[in-house]
Amino acid sequence: DGGITQSPKYLFRKEGQNVTLSCEQNLNHDAMYWYRQDPGQGLRLIYYSQIVNDFQKGDIAEGYSVSREKKESFPLTVTSAQKNPTAFYLCASQDSLYGYTFGSGTRLTVV
């Protein structure tokens, strides 16, 4: 079955630590995206990549980093520079000009 897998589903991080969220897709999609969901704020774009070895900042990239070494994988690192990292993180991929396929999300909590 083709799809997007995000792991882990729940993640706890101590303040000052970096943490990496995994996103893997087997849909052979070129474009991949990371969004953050906060209550009342909808989905805000963090980073996106339209092709391997290339990525672009979204609207709220500060405190985050990504890599796109393989077509299937687009991991997101939440660094200690991110002031409010507690949120629900969603990864998506896109094949056609319109429409995304989303993963099931990762809930990150800073303790």
Place this chain on the structure above:
Amino acid sequence: DQQVKQNSPSLSVQEGRISILNCDYTNSMFDYFLWYKKYPAEGPTFLISISSIKDKNEDGRFTVFLNKSAKHLSLHIVPSQPGDSAVYFCAASMPAGGTSYGKLTFGQGTILTVHP
């Protein structure tokens, strides 16, 4: 600058009645609009879409209306069912040129609750 806005954070309707979710946008370059449905702790799933060359698109119980002059779209669900209770996001995309994909800009979401 919120280019896509859903001004109603929540909506409550009775089972069997119509649910109307609204969405406004400011960027006239948007040419494609989508609605996604999201359950708690899950990723959004695609519901229905509409191109800017149309003013209506229907799929079963779901109809999306687009008013370009008002920069407004709405999602109608008739009849509403308890299983429709979820967060609904509208999203918009600009024309994609060449190999550039049209990334989506999302609204804040509306929580729909359908009471039995």
